[in-house]
């Protein structure tokens with residue numbers, strides 16, 4: 364458990380944030396300038412906040428009331444930056460050892476083997492890190508952070524510098540980190556899809572304050588919380604793999620509703636989290652018939668929220684969870700959408716991208 368309570372004033376910005384991060388991956392989520400990096404820097408010990416208390420796994424890292432402030436190197440943190448920050452002239456093995464050296468021999472030798480296996484970097488050990496791809500570098504950077512035997516991992520926008528293909532290569536390693544390594548992770552991101560895929564807990568920030576804390580499904584599907592803007596709005600449903608069909612589709616069960624997605628390479632019985640972008644859902648007041656779309660979720664309208672632009676965000680309570688639908692104001696008026704009405708959300712199978720489907724952490 365990580366407990367953070369920080370107050371800090373810059374000339375034009377005041378941070379006043381308090382939250383707890385339980386085990387798993389806690390995403391600090393908010394738009395640029397909301398204060399995410401300021402929090403990470405305070406936890407890392409790189410920023411001396413005006414006032415605050417930070418406790419990681421029962422170790423007090425900072426308590427300004429009691430004059431306690433551990434220096435950065437004694438905080439036992441693993442740091443994963445946006446650009447791997449490896450030593451390019453050293454081999455992967457040497458870069459990894461650097462992490463272990465920092466831990467002053469606290470990492471048992473067999474752990475290094477486990478980390479190398481977890482991240483699939485065994486074949487890269489003798490390569491110079493300068494010659495690796497962006498995705499490979501980032502895997503080594505994760506390994507180096509892990510081998511420093513950290514009590515907490517800080518990851519500040521670790522995927523932001525990667526293209527879409529590299530992102531989808533790295534996301535499963537962060538899932539493994541979350542599910543297989545018992546070290547809490549504080550993960551900074553402004554990407555709703557990344558947070559939907561990885562976060563056990565989401566701490567949403569705006570203008571230096573925490574505006575919401577909860578599970579990815581709860582926070583991201585709250586129409587009031589759209590730090591990334593309405594374009595990124597979407598919901599997170601939990602579903603279980605039921606069958607793989609010969610026509611290339613995977614059938615899922617989401618709270619009793621059948622969903623069909625392009626083939627998902629996960630075994631039958633596996634629980635998944637599926638992000639569905641609000642602009643990929645069609646809303647219907649009547650039960651649709653004769654449609655090509657395979658996924659129809661019945662529900663009740665819970666919330667209708669007008670944005671500043673032409674869009675309206677409708678939250679639909681369905682047996683599969685809360686589904687967000689983005690429609691135009693005109694459609695909302697034509698459909699006479701109102702809270703309490705029955706409606707149907709229609710999701711095209713091919714609208715769900717592979718990066719929007721991940722395994723659940725718990």
Ligand SMILES: Nc1ncnc2c1ncn2[C@@H]1O[C@H](COP(=O)(O)OP(=O)(O)OP(=O)(O)O)[C@@H](O)[C@H]1O
Nearest residue numbers: 373374376393394395396397398399400401402553
């Ligand atoms: N050293 C500083 N002096 C003055 N203001 C600062 C300083 N560092 C950060 N700020 C201000 O604090 C605010 C929050 O910055 P911060 O980097 O924490 O935001 P962020 O959410 O991490 O944004 P981003 O995603 O762009 O990094 C910004 O308005 C920034 O200009």
